Amino acid sequence: MDPFDSAVRLAQAVRKRELSPVEIVDAYLERIDRFDPEIGAFVWRNDEDVRRAARRAEQAVMDGEELAAFHGVPIPIKDLTMVAGQPATFGSRGMSDAPRTSTDPVVTRLLDAGFLLMGRTSTPDMGMLTATESSRYGITRNPWNPAFSSGGSSGGAAAAVAAGLAPVAHANDGGGSIRMPASCCGLVGLKPSRGRVPQYLAAWEHATVEGAITRTVSDAAALLDVMSAPDDLVMYRAPEPRRPFSDEVGRDSGPLRIGVLLEAPTGVPVDPECVAAAERAGRLLESLGHTVFPASPRFYTEEAMSGYAQAVLDASLWAVPYDDPEKAEPHLRFRMERAATRHSGIYTRAAALMQTESVEVRAQWGRDFDVLLTPTLACPPPQAGACLEEANANPDGFRLTEVQMISFTSVCNISGLPAVTLPVHTSSDGLPIGAHLIGGPWNEAVLVRLASALEELDGWPTRHPPHLT
Template identity: 70%
Template sequence: MNPFDSAVDLATAVRTREISPVEILDIYLRRIDKHDPEINAFVWRDDETARAAARVAAQRVLDGTDLPPFHGVPIPVKDSTQVAGQPATHGARGVSDAPRTLTEPVVSRFLDAGFLLTGRTNSPEMTLLSATDNNRYGNTRNPWNLKYTPGGSSGGAAAAVAAGLAPVAHGNDGGGSIRMPSSCCGLLGLKPSRGRVPSYVPTWDHAVVEGAITRTTRDAAALLDIMSVPDRLAMYQAPPPERPFADEVGRDAGQLRIGLLLDAPTGVPVAPECVAAAEHTARLLEALGHKVFPAAPRFFSHQAFLGYATTILDAAQWAAPYDDPGLAEPHMRYRMRQAEARHSGLYVQASQLLMAEAREARAQWGREYDVLLTPTMACPPPLVGHCLEENNARPDGPRLVETQMISFTSVCNITGLPAVSIPTYTSDAGLPIGSQLIGGPWDEAVLIRLASALENLDGWARRHPTGFASGTL
């Protein structure tokens, strides 16, 4: 097998007995042993439990029983997400490594689908930074160039997939945390609609969604199918899709009206290579027959955006599951103090303003365009450690690089719209630069159709970082 094979192909190989789950797992564990010391994607492993699960999975194949769709395929879980029997330290020194007793719904769906859990991936403290920098486990590095960050907060997940340490990886996204690392690492990052994938407790005023980082559109669609199995206990749920998302791969999207936005909604400058990436994707979409034209969408007022970035996120950090908040990073302690200085009415005011303006923003889809195309980030991947240093040095802001990284992605979390980062461009420095497609309410299907067509045209799944692509080890 090739460690860069898709999860769908690996599952097919298991089902047809071309390779066993034990063999697949051993190949990835050997690659982690060899390559992860320089990348630092994984923060916790339990190889013996994983191997025991692989042996059970192999026996089920031999027994000839019905197999779930991803039977015997490895997947790591982000360190911010709970799994019974595993720690969940959120990348924070102030959180103990005691085993948890709860398994979050998204992980239960992975297990129901036959995945093998193969460790936990690094994230910044409490998932707040846009780069995977922390002082508990150390910083994660980008396999394309170890001097640069893989992005965040699902940076450990993205680095693992990019380096061929896992075929796919779990992630979550509260302001771009699936799409930013996918952009930095040359991968596909699909952020589902709000309410599409069940979560135990929606956080950041319901902005955080669960998802996965993949190399192929087919994997992204198939994973979305298994992650979005409804949960009758969830507070709200996205409407069911017209057909399985996997059936949207290769399906004709028709001729779509695609708005092109190159100016950052936050007003910060956009790096030329990020503009070039979006313009390159626009030309590919035109080659596919779509109508691409400049767009000037109306998103959020300064008051509303500031309310999310400060009032809501400060309160979220105050309520974060620390055992010892005194060990938090300086920028996190600053946010906690700010939260204590605001009364609860200001939180409600910020939340209601965001909901009102988000409704108006969503109305532009279908009326002015079908899909919006943007750069994924307004800057190329920053150097390792820069974001944590920037936040600790200037916790009261402004922080240019952080703002550039989240400028195009965070609006999707606040509106609840689905979005996908696609890796169609490489900078002169050899770093991947993603483009983002934003779909209308609940319309992941159109994003999957567009991404699969672009993947066929571009062939990004065949590109791997030098030094990690030779052989199975």
């Protein structure tokens, strides 16, 4: 078994009886034993549970039962997400490791699709950092070079896939938390549209979304298909797609107008390596017949951005039911204390401003360009440990690395637009650097078409950290 194979191909091998779910699970657990002590992708393991599930899945194949799309394929769950019977510590010393009693809708859909739940992956305290570093679990390191960060907040998920410890991994994104670590680790990170994947709690003023980190575009599309099954109990949902997202893989998108933005909306400097990633993606897209041109889109005012970063996120953090908030990271305790100094009108004004400004932001797609191309990050993957140290040392100050990491990604969460990062560039020191495509409202389909065409030209699924093969 190739541990870097796609989940789609592993599922096909199970259906054809070329591989057993037991063989697949055992192969990944053995790799976790070997490689994860250095990487730190997993914070909790359920080896015997997943082996029992694999044996049941194997028996279902032998009995000729009808098999779901990903029958017998293992997937880890990010430690921000609830699974009944598993702990959910949210990466925090302030949370208990007691088993939870409920299961979030995205996990139910993964189980319905035949996935086997294999452990939980690391996240920073409450997902509130651009690197996966915490005083509870330490540092999740980049499989390409452990001196660097795997990104955050889904850094454990990205590190697991990049290291071949899992074929795909569940993740979520409230400001770039799927795309930042996917970029750092050389993977595909598709952020769905707001409301595409059902959530009972649309946190951070509806900015958070559920999704996955994958190696291939076909996996990203197929997981989006199964995760986005409708749920009548959620407050709202995205419009039904025209066809399954898997059917968009390899489909001709026709000539598109692709605007290119290389300057960070936040005004921070953009590293030349990140510019090079976007420029390379632009050349590849041009070779496919698309019109690629410089764009100057309007994003959010400083008041709206600071309202999201402070009023909304501070208040959301204050509302978290910590078991012991005094054990939260210092930079988060500062946020909670700051939230308590603001009255509710400030929050309401921030939320209203984000909504009203989003109308004009979203209107640019289809009018001024069809897709927007940017660097994913404005900086290469940072040094391991640097982001948490910086945040705790200066919770009220300007943190350049953190702002550089979210400069191009967070606007998609405020606006609800879909986006994908693709690993099209490698820095001079051997680290992956992603390019970022932002689609129009509800238009994941065009991103899947473009991403699959770029994947065919670039061939990134064959690139792996050499010391982990």
